Amino acid sequence: MKVLVTGAAGFIGGQLWHALWKRGDEVVGIDNFSYGNLDNLKFEDHDFGPEVRRMDIRDREAIPALFEAEKFDVVYNIAGIAPLPDCQSDPVQAVEVNTLGLVHLLECARRTGVKQVVQASTNAMYENETEFPTVETSFHTPTLIYPNTKYCGERFCQSFADTYGMTVTCLRFANVYGPHIDCLRKQPPFVGYMIRELYYGRTPEFHSDGNQRRDYIYVDDLIALALRVVERPQPGFDAVNVSSNQSYSVRELYATACRLMGKDIEAKYCPTSHYWAKYPELYGGAYGIKPEILDHEVNKFSLCDNAHAREAYGWVPQVDIETGLARVIEEECKMLAARDNA
Known part of the structure; x- marks a missing residue:
């Protein structure tokens, strides 16, 4: 099977490419490296760095030419701007990449007969739900830029599926963690940031x-699950929660990480405004971001029902939180040590 992976040099894209390669698929990986890193393409059994193609999913010439030349069976669109504050501070670019970039891929897939498009959703x-666990079929429209780019993207996915008879599957990721998690960016994911600060003996905020x-x-x-939805495709449009169906607090995860790393550092808990303190542009201008929006984003509860994934695709998550954290700690500490010694 010939597969395209966009955002291939990202945390998830690199892991997906590796899994597809081990399965024997012919994979083309592309990334514009606005967030990607070649480290995400290095595995013990293969380095995909020399193979990745530097391309942007918005390129109106290169992307159609790629589709015409390769005739992909499946497209995984993992490319996108994921950090929520980045999307909020530059909403035009967020829409261009997360929504219009997706539409561009859908149109190329339609024209060249791609059998299935799998979209990374969220x-x-x-974010505005009050009844849990949340299910795929009923929810309120979101408020912030990032989830709206993904929500609108899903509507276009459904449009293409309904209009043209395409098979388009949207995977709504919960908070993803694992080896290669990006701990060095301006606003790292919580798990990566927590481990990084503990590694250096600093007080996390x-x-x-x-x-x-x-x-x-x-x-x-x-x-x-990303592999399973292609192995057992559901014709038309489908949205699938990718979740553990369990929730954990910041304090619980931090206590587990401290125990696993042998650290005894008391964390500092800051006001909710600290979340976007590195993005002063959100507070300037005629209209600044509302404090209640900040509070809601920081304090919101999330718990997703994964029954649809179990019933439709026979998927059940296998890795418990402690095992997963231990693996991330081991890999991230190796990476930070290598970086410091370089």
Whole structure:
């Protein structure tokens, strides 16, 4: 099977490419490296760095030419701007990449007969829900830029599926963690940031009181479902929660990480405004971001029902939170040590 992976040099894209390669698929990986890193393409059994193609999914000439030349069977669109504050501070670019870039891929897939498009979506679309666990079929529209780019993207996915008879599957990721998680960017994912600060013996700064709870999914489990939806395709449009169906608080995860790393460092808990303190542009201009929006984003609860994934695709997550954290700690500490010694 010939497969295209966009965002191939990202945390999830690299892991997906590796899994497809091990399965024997012929994979083309592309990335514009706005967030990607060649380190995400290095595995013990293969280095995909020399093979990745530097391309942008918005390129109106190169992307159609690629589709025409390669005749892909499946397209995984993992490319996108994921950090929520980045999307909020530059909404035009967020829409261009996360929504219009997706539409461009859908149109290329339509024209060249791609059998299935799998879109990386997000459980952030459930940000305004009050009943849990959240299900795929019923939820309120989101508020912030990032989840709206994904929500609108899903509507276009459904449009292409309904209009042209295409098979388009949207995977709504919970908070993903695992080896290769990006711990060095401006606003790292919580798990990566926590481990990085503990590794260097620094006091991590968290937001609110640390009792807020989120749903986490280990990257290997996510990849397993990404493969399964292609092995058992559901014709037309489908949206699938990729979640553990369990939630954990910041304090619980931090206590586990401290125990696993042998650290005894008390975390600092900051006001919710600290979440976007590195993005002063959100507070300037005629209209600044509302404090209640900040509070809601930092303190929101997330818990997704994964019954649809179990029933339709026979998928059950395998990695518990402690096992997953131990693996991430081992790999991230190796990476940080190698970086410091370089």
